[in-house]
Amino acid sequence: MILTVTLNAALDLTHRLDRLRPGASNRVTAVAERAGGKGVNVARVLHGLGHPTVTTGLVGGRSGQALRLDLAEAGIADELVPITGETRRTVAIVDEQAGATTILLEPGPVVTATEWACFLTRFDGLLAGVSAVVLSGSLPRGLPADSYSQLIRLARAHGVPAVLDTEGEPLLAALPEHPDLVKPNVDELASSTGESDPITAAARLRTAGARAVVASLGPDGLLALTDRGAWRARPPAPVRGNPTGAGDAAVAALTLGLVNREPWPTRLTEAVALSAAAVAAPLAGSFDPQMYARLLTRVRVEALTDMAEGENPCP
């Protein structure tokens, strides 16, 4: 059983239309509404792979209610903790003619200290019998920057490995607790470290405490710095589609690899294949299973020189 955590869950709306005309009335041709947020996407991918999953986090208001209904319909075990604030919505407006997507991000709830204390109690109770915990996404307003540190500490007390997918202050504050894996994308890696070279930046995160760093480089695949070596893993060709949720699919595969103690090249192969198969599916949290199976034999994994493995990446 893998436990995924989404502290800033979202209800994702997608509106498709022929052509978005700003300032005018636009007829929407298709609508989708889905439980979202990175941890929810990870849970959905794990569930799609047939792996037992439970998801927790904070939800409130009508959007929170709609999110829970959607999780129930998807058959994903729901251990979300209610809050009084209103779960944020994201609205994706897909302009079919322009091939462009306009995204609206609601501000989301403010979480109280009492609500956070209730969440910690629930989280602690869920850790028994869990094989790994995945902590994903931004923190809602009101939570301290060291929230993920607190969760990793609780997980360690239960002997449960922690995978962390966030950026900026919440990422940096959590590194001293030695998360087993952090997975920034290339932009988050640069903005969190102030370092533009991905290998140098990833090495910094390891120096600061992360046991392994896997950075997603978009269509260029993954870069991994671990205590067993460093690798680049690339898909055979770029995949067209919706990149939202591709990183979450990579996290799902990497977490399964961690739980199953697979060799790193295997984990990275699965992560690149699943990530590309997620791009090919229209909605975040979904993946194309045929493409996943086909890509598993075609991902190229290349070991990097040992300079990247040490504490200091410079020769």
Place this chain on the structure above:
Amino acid sequence: MILTVTLNAALDLTHRLDRLRPGASNRVTAVAERAGGKGVNVARVLHGLGHPTVTTGLVGGRSGQALRLDLAEAGIADELVPITGETRRTVAIVDEQAGATTILLEPGPVVTATEWACFLTRFDGLLAGVSAVVLSGSLPRGLPADSYSQLIRLARAHGVPAVLDTEGEPLLAALPEHPDLVKPNVDELASSTGESDPITAAARLRTAGARAVVASLGPDGLLALTDRGAWRARPPAPVRGNPTGAGDAAVAALTLGLVNREPWPTRLTEAVALSAAAVAAPLAGSFDPQMYARLLTRVRVEALTDMAEGENPCP
């Protein structure tokens, strides 16, 4: 008790942001979610005036559930009939810097013949003890063009006057049933009759069966053609704000005037004042009560020559 009917109800979302950048991620600064659709707006205005009101129509899915929750919070009696389709959402994206609003209109549900039959039964049951019925807005897919005709016929069988606010085929098909009042806006009047002159167009609707026609002319106020005479009613000055729902406020006032058998100039004065007070309020269905009271003494009502009152407006 006034009964309002919204066959194509909506859940209205409003997203405010500093500047809408199409094709990019936009942070929303404020969010509102409200039960909507023209008949719901009319009910909200009547409720705001302290008049007993009950609202019916068709609702389904999660948006329908959210709509009903909002009605309950507003204290508006809910006799909505459930359908399996999903109630449409409207999304208004308010660009504060540009002062422009982009609107997304979801397609809305398809109503089955069985659902329509269930609605007719409920509507018939609600008519006992009702002083007037207000029929507002477009028809959802699946309903016949003569749906409003059927409702007006049922209302007449109970001796209940009917006010109709729709356009195009559903309006034209209902005129032979002699609705007591129809209230198109100037664009709907032109598109429904193919006649650009409002007086000529309104006279056509009377010839086709409407007992009275009140056309809303936006900031220019109202034009009324009735069996007691014809009038123009104008606000003292244009009001800045949100024109959505201004027509619904006019319908609320005109229906109260009908129920109270007020003289037409009084009805029109109240309708223009309430409509302008609705423009001054940020959300459809709301109005500024101070402005309403102030404008009641300042609306100018002018009788038109009797040429407009006959069946043929041409001399």
